[in-house]
Structure formats: C-alpha cells, structure tokens
Amino acid sequence: MFVILIGLVMFIALMGFTLGPRTTLSWPEKFLRDTVGFVQNIFYKPAGYIAGLFEDIGNMKDIHKENEELKIALAQYTREKARFNFMESENIELKTALNFTKAQLEKNNYEHHIAQVVSVNTDPNNRSLVIDIGERDGVKVDMSVTSVDGLVGVVSKVSNFTSTVKLITTMDVKDPNTNAIAVTSLNNHKTFGIIESYDEKTDTLLMTGIKEDDPLKEKDTIVSSGSGGLYPQGMIIGTVDSVQVGEMGLLRTATISPSANFVDWKQLFVVFTPEVLE
Amino acid sequence: MMMRRPVLILLLFILFILEGTVVPWLIPDSWQTRIVPNLVYIVILFVSIYNHRHTALVLGIVFGIMHDIVFYGQIMGTYSFAMGLSAYLMGFIFQAPRAPMPIMMTAIILGSLLLDSTLFGIYKLFQLNHTSYDWALVHHILPDLFVHFVFGLMIYVPLRSQLEKISKLNQKEKAA
Numbered sequence: 001m002f003v004i005l006i007g008l009v010m011f012i013a014l015m016g017f018t019l020g021p022r023t024t025l026s027w028p029e030k031f032l033r034d035t036v037g038f039v040q041n042i043f044y045k046p047a048g049y050i051a052g053l054f055e056d057i058g059n060m061k062d063i064h065k066e067n068e069e070l071k072i073a074l075a076q077y078t079r080e081k082a083r084f085n086f087m088e089s090e091n092i093e094l095k096t097a098l099n100f101t102k103a104q105l106e107k108n109n110y111e112h113h114i115a116q117v118v119s120v121n122t123d124p125n126n127r128s129l130v131i132d133i134g135e136r137d138g139v140k141v142d143m144s145v146t147s148v149d150g151l152v153g154v155v156s157k158v159s160n161f162t163s164t165v166k167l168i169t170t171m172d173v174k175d176p177n178t179n180a181i182a183v184t185s186l187n188n189h190k191t192f193g194i195i196e197s198y199d200e201k202t203d204t205l206l207m208t209g210i211k212e213d214d215p216l217k218e219k220d221t222i223v224s225s226g227s228g229g230l231y232p233q234g235m236i237i238g239t240v241d242s243v244q245v246g247e248m249g250l251l252r253t254a255t256i257s258p259s260a261n262f263v264d265w266k267q268l269f270v271v272f273t274p275e276v277l278e
Numbered sequence: 279m280m281m282r283r284p285v286l287i288l289l290l291f292i293l294f295i296l297e298g299t300v301v302p303w304l305i306p307d308s309w310q311t312r313i314v315p316n317l318v319y320i321v322i323l324f325v326s327i328y329n330h331r332h333t334a335l336v337l338g339i340v341f342g343i344m345h346d347i348v349f350y351g352q353i354m355g356t357y358s359f360a361m362g363l364s365a366y367l368m369g370f371i372f373q374a375p376r377a378p379m380p381i382m383m384t385a386i387i388l389g390s391l392l393l394d395s396t397l398f399g400i401y402k403l404f405q406l407n408h409t410s411y412d413w414a415l416v417h418h419i420l421p422d423l424f425v426h427f428v429f430g431l432m433i434y435v436p437l438r439s440q441l442e443k444i445s446k447l448n449q450k451e452k453a454a
Contacts, residue, residue, distance in 0.1 A: 200407075
C-alpha cells in the first residue's frame with residue numbers, strides 16, 4: 001500500500017515537473033528519442049508509399065482535371081511572380097534608402113527546411129508527431145511547422161536528430177505553454193484577430209478579438225500577421241467559416257477551419273527565422 | 279527455450295514502432311483523429327493475466343515512459359502511469375494462468391476503458407483538455423475499445439501458448 005502511495009506521488013511530481021515550460025531535454029531522453037526515431041524512420045516511409053500507391057490508383061480519374069487546374073494556377077503564378085519581383089526589389093531599395101538596419105531588413109527572410117515525418121501520435125489529448133530533423137540541423141523549440149497546405153504546429157521538443165511537433169489542434173487558452181497566433185486576412189491586412197484555441201468537437205479554430213468595423217467576411221483566408229513574435233509572418237492558417245458576435249458583445253469572433261488536413265502525414269516544412277542578435 | 283522472454287520484449291518494441299508508423303496509414307482518414315490503438319498495452323494485458331501482474335506493471339511503466347518521451351508534447355508520465363496502473367489492476371482482478379477466453383476478453387474491454395479513462399482523467403486534472411467525458415467516450419474511447427477487442431481476438435491463440443510456455447519456464451526455475 002505504502003509503495004503504491006509513493007509511486008502515485010512520484011508520478012504526480014513527474015507530471016507537474018514536465019508540465020511547465022521546459023525547453024531542454026536530458027541526455028537519456030535525447031538518446032531514447034533518437035534511437036526510436038531512427039527505427040520508426042525505417043518503417044514509416046515504406047508504409048506511406050504502399051498506402052499512397054492504393055490511394056493513387058483510386059485517384060487516377062481525378063488526375064486529368066487536377067492537372068488542368070494546376071496549369072491555370074501555374075500560369076497565374078508566373079504572371080504574379082514578375083510583378084512580385086519588381087515590388088520586392090523596389091521595396092528593398094526603399095528600405096535601404098530609409099537606412100533600415102540589417103536585422104530589420106532580414107526580419108521576414110524565412111527559410112523553409114523540408115522534414116520527413118517519422119511517426120504520429122493520434123491521441124486526441126496530446127496530438128503530436130515526430131520529424132526527422134533535430135538540433136544538428138538547427139531546429140529550435142517554438143519554430144513553426146507547416147505542410148504544403150498551411151500551418152500545422154510548433155516544435156515542442158528537440159533532440160539531436162529528431163524533433164516533436166505539437167499540433168495546433170492542441171491549442172488551448174488555459175494552457176500556459178500555448179502561444180496565441182496574431183492573425184490577419186490574406187486579402188485585407190486591416191483585419192486583426194487572435195487565435196488561441198481549437199474546438200475538437202467541430203474541428204475548427206476560434207479567432208477572437210475582432211473589432212466590430214473589421215472587414216472580415218466568410219471564405220477569407222487567414223494568415224499569421226507576424227506581430228507578437230513567435231509565429232512568422234504569412235503562415236496560412238485556414239478559411240473563415242462564420243463570423244459571430246462574441247460573448248461580451250463588443251468584439252466579434254470567427255470560426256476558422258484549418259487548411260492543413262491533419263491526416264496522412266508525409267513531408268513538412270520547418271520555418272527557420274533569422275537569428276535575432278542580442 | 280531461454281530465448282522467449284527477450285523475444286517478448288522485442289515483440290513489444292516492434293509493436294510500439296508499428297503503432298506510430300504503420301497503423302496510422304491503415305486507419306481510414308476520417309477515423310485517424312479518433313482511433314488511438316494502443317497495441318502494446320493489449321499485449322501487456324495478456325502478460326498480466328497469464329504471467330504475473332508485477333511483470334505487467336514493469337512493462338507498462340517502461341513502454342509508457344517510452345511513449346511519453348517520444349511523443350512529448352505537453353506533459354510526461356501520463357502513459358507510463360496509466361498503462362502501468364491499469365495493467366496491474368487488471369492482473370490483480372483477473373490473474374489466472376488458465377483463464378478461459380471470455381475472461382481475457384473481459385479483461386481487455388475493462389482494461390481498455392480504464393486506460394483511456396485514466397488518460398482522460400489525467401489530462402482533465404491538468405486542464406489540458408476541455409471536452410466532457412461523455413463526448414470523449416463516444417468519440418474515441420468506444421471506437422478504441424472495438425479496435426483493441428479485435429486485436430485481442432487476433433493475437434489470443436498464438437500469444438497465449440507462448441505465455442504459458444514462459445510461465446512453465448518460471449515454475450521450473452523456481453522448483454530448481
């Protein structure tokens with residue numbers, strides 16, 4: 001009986017200790033994570049290929065249509081690329097003319113590093129996944145992770161060769177480790193709101209703090225605004241489902257359905273932000 | 279004959295790897311966020327019934343810790359606590375070297391419910407989830423239970439014969 005009691009106390013102490021903002025891992029943890037990650041890596045990819053093969057056969061007849069759409073999108077992208085290049089060079093010229101410091105100039109100069117998923121934990125209480133780049137590749141805690149479709153989560157723990165990604169589906173107002181995302185609309189940068197919680201029942205994110213005269217409307221694409229620091233600018237998060245009057249009646253809230261689909265993980269991108277000199 | 283116990287550990291490790299890598303691909307997309315099969319735990323339950331609850335307790339804690347460290351999102355120790363405790367309790371209630379199949383299946387049903395409920399309880403205690411228990415029950419605990427039950431049925435015959443051999447081995451060692 002006494003042993004059980006001691007065990008219980010030890011476990012609660014362990015949980016309490018690891019719950020707080022703990023950024024570095026001890027070496028046994030790192031060793032175990034890297035070893036398991038290595039073995040998982042061997043299994044995950046082939047399984048994905050085989051599953052993907054069956055899916056591809058199923059999707060065969062949609063491919064022609066998808067190809068047409070992609071061609072149109074590519075043409076539009078090429079046109080806009082030319083315009084973008086002009087604007088970017090003009091922007092840089094203006095910034096140098098205004099004597100921006102080097103840190104200011106490089107503030108939004110992000111690098112996307114590709115990472116392979118090595119394993120997935122689907123536990124609804126703690127959804128996370130493991131990717132195959134770690135400390136050796138320069139990954140740090142709190143870096144954003146995106147898929148091709150949009151923001152997926154943030155790096156929560158890093159060991160030498162692998163890192164764990166905490167999905168945005170675990171976002172919670174009450175959790176002290178959750179950082180809210182400051183967001184704006186892709187089309188209209190006057191929009192401002194904050195996303196800090198995810199509703200499991202409806203699979204949507206909740207955007208709060210929207211002013212009453214805000215031009216936000218349904219079907220708008222929501223991106224991170226980059227103010228507030230942690231999340232880099234321009235990460236695609238989702239589209240607006242509906243806008244409602246908030247609980248207090250003054251501000252409005254919007255439900256956002258995430259654009260990343262949280263199944264069948266393959267490649268992800270870790271967003272490296274430029275180093276801030278202190 | 280002496281190789282059986284390391285083989286069991288190896289089997290558990292391989293199951294643990296498969297759980298995080300191959301299993302998510304086998305589950306249909308719309309169910310991927312709901313079903314969390316804990317195959318390692320089912321094998322540990324078998325150990326708990328047909329071998330000894332103390333072995334199951336140790337295995338539960340070790341593989342739970344492994345799960346906690348590899349998928350460390352917010353909190354550590356939940357899986358090791360839940361898996362160790364529920365495997366031990368199931369062994370405490372049902373342990374019998376000659377337990378027939380219905381008893382084993384009952385143990386799997388109750389054990390699976392206990393595991394998921396304990397996990398839910400811990401996350402609720404630390405305010406890391408904000409759903410109600412009845413929603414969680416319908417949404418993932420019961421689907422989980424079904425998958426665990428089917429997996430239990432699949433491995434029942436081969437695993438039981440192996441475990442009985444291990445138990446005999448233990449008895450021989452004690453006698454000697």
